[in-house]
Amino acid sequence: MREPLMRKLALALPCLLAVACGGDFSNDDLEFQNALPQREDLAAKLPDSARSGQGLGTRGQRLGASQVLGGTSQLALQAYQAGTQFNTSVDGLLSLLELFRNAPPTTRETDRRIWGPFPADEHPGHELRFVMNRQGDSFAYLLQYRPQGGGEGAWWTYLPGTFKADGGIRKGTGTLALDLKEARKNGFDTKEATALDRLDIDYQTLALPTNVELLFTGAGATTPLTRYASRQTPQGLGEMAFRLPGVDFVPGGLMETLDILARWTPDGRGVLVLNILEGDAKGAQYTECWDARTRITFMQRNWDFLNPTEGSRATCPDVSALDPQP
Secondary structure: OOHHHHHHHHOOOOHHHHHOOOOOOOHHHHHHHOOOOOHHHHOOOOOHHHHOOOOOOOOOOOOOOOOOOOOEOHHHHHHHHHHHHHHHHHHHHHHHHHHHHOOOOOEEEOOEEEEEEEEOOOOOOEEEEEEEEEEOOEEEEEEEEEEOOOOHHHOEEEEEEEEEEOOOOOOEEEEEEEEHHHHHHOOOOOHHHOOEEEEEEEEEOOOOOEEEEEEEEEOOOOOOOEEEEEEEOOOOOEEEEEEEEEEOOOOOOOOEEEEEEEEEOOOOOEEEEEEEEEOOOOOOEEEEEEOOOOEEEEEEEOOOOOOOEEEOHHHOOOOHHHOOOO
């Protein structure tokens, strides 16, 4: 999901800015608002060098083109770039929710809040609303559109979400999605996202490490093919795991499906494991570590019986705090 699309999505609700000023929030309103995720809940934790843009790979780089001991790790740069793109996608969705978080609801019921309906300026002839329902500690919310003048049955859902609270403010598990297929069905132009039917976010902020997963379902697909997952600890350790189908990673007649797990420390040292699930080199596994300047310090290849490792494994940072807990 590219940044221009996310900016357009955020601009889909400009009318709310006019009503966001003024109005009072009850304590109960705040409970509904705290069920909506914020950026710090879901953003991937990147090293300082990656956040400042130093050394990020270009869009056209090919994964793993040339990995040499002591050279710059292209896979590390690709992992940091994936984290940056991950945060861009998350920001795009959360910017939609932010508008509602900052505006008082139009309608209040005991376990229900409604914002709107408002004219949908980006989609002339349509109006929108945001609905939140509460059942105990669980919340469900919907960003919906309908043609102007339509009845209650004319509403359709563009962005559904859920949150189950447990253990404090914004602590729990949640989901968030963007239904681009439904948008096109109702005549909306999804711009450069025509190859995508749906974007799903699943997250948990209840236990450490926190976890956020993005699932991309391509047009016509029945299940997500591409996924990105982010985990982080309070100490600043970060992790990105992603599955990439259709990558020309190894010369040959088949495209590869890659599973990549990258972990790093706050100062930028890291370790990465790449598995090829499908393609010309199915079953191949590659492991590497890098220093704070993203220079490769250790390499291991399971297919090379003569020279399976280079460098020293002792140079790999300790990121075991991200291991699954028993």
